[in-house]
Amino acid sequence: MPFTAKSxxxxxxxxxxxxxxxDKAITLGGENVLPFYTFDAPIENAPxxxxxxxxxxMENEPECIQKCYEGCTTVVDMAKAAAAMEGVEFLSLRLExxxxxxxxxxxxxxxxxxxxxxxxxxxxxxxxxxxxVEKDAELLSKAAExxxxxxxxxxxxxxxxxxxxxxxAGLAYKQVVGAESSVDINLxxxxxxxxxxxxxxxxxxxxxxxxxxxxxxxxYVISTMDRIKAAALSQNDATLQMPIxxxxxxxxxxxxxxxxxxxxxxxxxxxxxxxIDMEIETAAADLVSGSNAVILRHPxxxxxxxxxxxxxx
Amino acid sequence: MGKFVTIGERLSTTAPAVNKAFTERDPQPIxxxxxxxxxxxxxxxxxxIGPAESDGEDLMKWAVKLLQSEFNNVPLALDTSNMKAIExxxxxxxxxxxxxxVNSADAAGRIEYLDLAAANDAICIALCNGEGLAKDNDERxxxxxxxxxxxxxxxxxxxxxxxxxxxxxVKGMQDKQMxxxxxxxxxxxxxxxxxxxxxxxxxxxxxxxxxxxxxxLVAMAMMQGLTSAIVNPNDLRLMETIKSCDIFKGNTLYAxxxxxx
Numbered sequence: 001m002p003f004t005a006k007s008x009x010x011x012x013x014x015x016x017x018x019x020x021x022x023d024k025a026i027t028l029g030g031e032n033v034l035p036f037y038t039f040d041a042p043i044e045n046a047p048x049x050x051x052x053x054x055x056x057x058m059e060n061e062p063e064c065i066q067k068c069y070e071g072c073t074t075v076v077d078m079a080k081a082a083a084a085m086e087g088v089e090f091l092s093l094r095l096e097x098x099x100x101x102x103x104x105x106x107x108x109x110x111x112x113x114x115x116x117x118x119x120x121x122x123x124x125x126x127x128x129x130x131x132x133v134e135k136d137a138e139l140l141s142k143a144a145e146x147x148x149x150x151x152x153x154x155x156x157x158x159x160x161x162x163x164x165x166x167x168x169a170g171l172a173y174k175q176v177v178g179a180e181s182s183v184d185i186n187l188x189x190x191x192x193x194x195x196x197x198x199x200x201x202x203x204x205x206x207x208x209x210x211x212x213x214x215x216x217x218x219x220y221v222i223s224t225m226d227r228i229k230a231a232a233l234s235q236n237d238a239t240l241q242m243p244i245x246x247x248x249x250x251x252x253x254x255x256x257x258x259x260x261x262x263x264x265x266x267x268x269x270x271x272x273x274x275x276i277d278m279e280i281e282t283a284a285a286d287l288v289s290g291s292n293a294v295i296l297r298h299p300x301x302x303x304x305x306x307x308x309x310x311x312x313x
Numbered sequence: 314m315g316k317f318v319t320i321g322e323r324l325s326t327t328a329p330a331v332n333k334a335f336t337e338r339d340p341q342p343i344x345x346x347x348x349x350x351x352x353x354x355x356x357x358x359x360x361x362i363g364p365a366e367s368d369g370e371d372l373m374k375w376a377v378k379l380l381q382s383e384f385n386n387v388p389l390a391l392d393t394s395n396m397k398a399i400e401x402x403x404x405x406x407x408x409x410x411x412x413x414x415v416n417s418a419d420a421a422g423r424i425e426y427l428d429l430a431a432a433n434d435a436i437c438i439a440l441c442n443g444e445g446l447a448k449d450n451d452e453r454x455x456x457x458x459x460x461x462x463x464x465x466x467x468x469x470x471x472x473x474x475x476x477x478x479x480x481x482x483v484k485g486m487q488d489k490q491m492x493x494x495x496x497x498x499x500x501x502x503x504x505x506x507x508x509x510x511x512x513x514x515x516x517x518x519x520x521x522x523x524x525x526x527x528x529x530l531v532a533m534a535m536m537q538g539l540t541s542a543i544v545n546p547n548d549l550r551l552m553e554t555i556k557s558c559d560i561f562k563g564n565t566l567y568a569x570x571x572x573x574x
Contacts, residue, residue, distance in 0.1 A: 189568035197570070231566045235316065239574060240566065 012236035020124025029243035064272035087306030098130035137161035141168035156180035170200030183210035249297035318541035321355035326363035369398030390414035420456035431467035501538020508541035
């Protein structure tokens, strides 16, 4: 009997989602096949790569990152430098200085940074909070207002603050709403349902389903992404067809394999190489499991992952 | 495995209000009943226009166009003993959200409904009975085989023939209930889709009892592999049971709001 190849194309697809405006706008999703299965059907929108900067101050960055931004004195300087780097398709600004248990910067101060960065770069913008749900509710709502017209992604609304963030970002200012759960497929779905019930258009939601650095419970991240894509495509579950964006950098650059100095761990080799390796490995695994965008920090990781995507799609 | 397919049964000439609306081509009562069913989660709507011997073609076209234009091309089951009316309905049917269902063929006088479905690339409900009720599952499976072969001879995919074991009324045929459930398992083991008028089981029971019996039966039938049923979607208990069973079967992914979507 002759072999007839069967297409693994689904009768459902991931939502198409645009972030940013104008020539630089990026489009995520739209595919009706598993990640990188271009042999089943063309993938129109390749996964996208963004770079992350923070307002947390250069002195808190790993040495190798500091080197990449030599000469930058403000967040705006960093934003301009990052936007010019090879392979960068969007800019992610993490407002970690807002953390009440850290620098505890005021919302006004942080929103001013958001405005300054937005004025300095024309790339699509992602604004990440400080991981404190109360502060983020206020911060991301004000950031949504400040970025009116930029079609930015606010990352993210969580179960605890989705009403505030969803109402400001999704309803009042028509930005893209990030829906963040922590490696819990049922909660990922529930949060999308709750945001939709609030009135947020499902077509304007991107999911951060939670992440980890490779080696740190990462297999749960992978299996969660696999199951989300399976439900979205094979069960045509509209509540899970939102594209996935994964902030890789904030996880990777916090684990000892990436940041321990060579002096402390001589047997592990050069710190910078290790950090980049961790970031690339984590991002590559996220992408093949279904991330439609990854956020990285080291310019060398951005270059490598961009090249990987170009080769595969 | 796909989600359980509910076919809303409330647009039927057996309801006097619907009969009157069909006869008078009065859209409002039809639209209102259709909306109630869709809001409650019905996937397909059954359009039962009765024998409709005189004006069936015109009536079915009118009903299909009315419902599909009003409700974003809702998929429909076309239910009448007038074959020409079914064909007429399909001629104006939009398939965006699913193939039309021909309701229904059997292994005796109505076997040509399968030919009709095949010729029109439709799904066909296939009742596993001949002249009169099957006496046991050997007979049911014989009809099943006849219907399957007939459909495939005419070019149908097996998945487009939805086998109906014929649910029987508990009051009077209680001893046959497990047979029906076993029959569903046989369909399922053969990889076949199945459906049926599930609420038949509770005919003649007090109003308060019926949703309880229907829900229990649908859960047992889904366990056996039933893939669809013709139901009253406005029976909340029944719909909640179906959604819950879909979760247990892995047909849908659980979320706390699963009953609301």
